[in-house]
Amino acid sequence: MLNIGENQIILSSKPTILLSLEEKNISVDLGNPLPDWIFNSGLFYVVITDMEGKYLYVNDFFIKKFQSVDTDISNKYFTETIIAEDIEKAIVAATKCIQHPTYAFEVDLRKPIGKGQQTFHSRWVFSLMRNNQNIPIGIFSVGYEINSVSEINDYKIFHNLNIFKILKNSADSCVHLSKKLELEGINKSASKFMGISDENAKDTFKEKLQIKENTPCVDAIISSVNTDKVELFQDHIENLDLYYFGIAIPDKQGVGIIFRDNTREQKAKIRLQESENKLKAILDSTSDCIILINQEFNILAFNKVAFNMCHGIHQNKLVLGKDFREYVSEEIKNDFFENFTIALNGSISKFEQKLTQEDGTHKWLEYVFYPVYDASQQLIGVSKVVKDITESKNQIAKIQAQYEKLKEIAWVQSHEVRSPLANIMGLIEMLKNERSNLKEEEIESLYNNLLLEAEKLDLKIRKITKSTEEHLESDS
Template identity: 30%
Template sequence: MASPNFEIFVPDFIKNSTVYFAIVTDLEGVYQYVNKRFQARFDFLGSDFIGKSFMVGIHPDDHLICLETVKSCLAHPGRIVPVFLRKPVKGQKEHVWSHWEFSTLLDENQVPLGVLCIGHDITDAEKATRKAQELAERVETILEEISDGFLHLGVNMEIRRINSKFERLFELDRKDILGKSAPELEGKGFNENLLQKLSTIFLENQLAVFEEFLVPSKKWVLITVYPSNAGLTCFIRDITEEKRRKAHIELSENKLKAVYDSTVDSNLLIGLEGEILNFNRVANETSLRTKGKELTLGSSIEDFLPEDSLEGFRENFPRALEGNQVQIEVLRYLRGVPYWFEVSYFPVRDASGSLMGVAMNIKDINARKLTELELKESQGMLNAIYNSTSEAWFFLDKELKIKSSNKAAKLLTQSLLGRPMTIGESFLDFPHLNSTKEVASYLKQVIAGSKINFQKFQDSRWWDILMEPVFDSERSEIIGVSYIMKDISLMKENEDRILKQNELLKEITWYQSHGLRRYVANILALCDLVINYSQDSEQEREEFISMILAESKNLDSLIHKIVALSSHADLRFEK
């Protein structure tokens, strides 16, 4: 399957942005797309990021944070996950601080394709924060220089310090609020939700980042809160423009999702009045080939359809608007050559469930049609294989009538009946190894879903009988029985031969493991007695030697017996 074109998931204004970074990675974390802003800012890492691991541009200490963010993103495909990451600066030990938003890219089947990452440089704000913490004597100047709003709350939530940006965002004058408790200003810039979040952060003593809507200025802000023993230090960034752009991205994603969730070929999203809302690259190329002009948003789809397609469109488009899914096959002649297409119409609804238009998909199925012809040819080959097996094979319907049988089955019935059984004849008319009543009982169990396999000795031959249910193409219903008979006489003969050999080998093994060991043990013990005999008992020594000779004769006799047994055992297996 061809790799997806990840670039189509990135809106044009992000691609050409001079503010925002945009990258797309696949599920393996490999760069598949970077925008011009990202390439220009980090070109010292390499002239081409595509194909490299996205970790090359991330501070090593932030690798784990980045991986956890990706995991969270993939676990919640519909959610945008924010994260702060450090990136390297050429020739310096410092790093660029950046804020990113990760979101999962999904294909038409809701299967994750990769991760879209939109970010921007927040190094200035981060540096300002550090200067504010390290250089207390310059804090007022620094805070006024930064582009973010600044708020410092004491341990009792009293307002100790703000900057001009904060005054503009909250529409408050510092001389009216410095020294006052933030809860006293509820309804005047500080809403209940914001006050609750600030109190929780102070109690938990954990850095937090969250978004808040400021009613007085009607601004969306991103608030970063640093708790300390001295209170809370807050940096407030105006993200109203980002919210607007994000909404634009989400709208574009919804349109793209509507198209690409429908099919993977030539796709168009058509509005309720027949106007073109969106289209993919293949659809535009098709229009250029067939009509000589590119598709344009807002134009009527009928202006771009071939003349011989208009009637079908006018018939099926209203049906899709009524909520029906329509799929038809269409034969076209391209330069005199017949060519098959599949045209589908799908109703498309927005997040609220309202009908927003129709997705039209045009799919090239010419290869599939040609394959169908090849399959017919292959069917003949399968039949040849079916008839070449030595097993007698019958296919019976649920009434136990013969629907099909192979060549071996016909020869078997010919030898037993004097004629081959014909299609439609009852299988119970066949002389079976078991009684007809027993066979009928077996077949009834198979039709109920059981599988039966047994072996039977009849007329000096062994037979293996296998009965299995046959299902339809969707395996939802049993449509008959597969009945297979196989002559296994040779296999049985070999089994009997092997069993006899095994018995003889067991006997030989017993003699070797028990008989030989006994005589050898006795001889060794007697030899030890001879070696250690007393000089005063020569008669005893001679008795030991006589006993050794006797045990040796016993041992020799047993060895002759083992050799005799082995000579009678045919240890070769002939297939």
């Protein structure tokens, strides 16, 4: 528990900020006090650590990303949850915050996903957090994914945050425009990307904006200003064969635009799409249910069998990009997460489930989890393959039943038949050797015993014959 004046931040199994920022008296140099929305953000990860670096608070977006695969950060230090090579960078950034309490410091960190060897690239802004007596009490960190722009749900939440000031020194390109679309600020990354020098920057930008009229980028900027909503865009500069994506964020003064070159990723997607079309035809021809899930549990691909099976079992349609955990039933939840984690660690795993159908019959499904890698051997997710193994299970049960029947026949042959046969052989031997010494009534008794043992033997042979016939009928 962290006390800030009379207020408290409580860390539980699912941390929750209980009080508004005004009540917390948190002081961080971001131009404006941080609004409450940032703690519930779907774009930024929020972390608060104490002065020793131990976790005190993480927001729900952080939990969803980094605690989804059996990871518990309670009583851990921030440095324990980043790769070893980046620990020194995190310590340096935190130390700078303490030495310069009125400044924020940016640092790129890599965090492991689940228990696997894959890493998540993220950018963080560290600031010193102080109480209302101006005493340092911890490090306040805001981070976001470097590789892609996250989907945002609540658009108006950005109005109280000066995005440009936060990202002014970011490696991401960032510009700020007035409501009249005049350039108010541009960081070094954007200047380099757009080829705009400090001299006559406003005029140069205005010309470039006019040249790109009616493009996705400009349309997103104009729409953001007019509708007061965040707009995502993907654009392409044909003469340079350059792809980039970005986000336009409206604020009280105008609109901030963050964009990033993703030519490499887009060209990879184009090549992937070409191969996907061929692969999809192959996948749709199989009778197995196949679903590709990334490390964040988002659905990347599935075949027709998977779509039909999911709709039949869950009455829910598979949708690309959705969180697959919504489709995991309670009956297999524990097995699913256990085997998914094993696959993330690079091993193949599987389990079976028995289903009772409406007609009372049983259906068996086998779930197999495969780690999936790209061409550079980087883990991109897990392939979940579901096979109907009912026929195989029935065959195994049938073979087991046959085996038990054969064991029964073998027992009768080796034990129950042997006894009367041994008696008969003993009586015959006695008649053969002792006949001359036996009285007539003794000989008659021996013959009667021979007949009795022969009848017993006949019954055992009939039993074996019947079991063998039943066994042969079951085979047919």
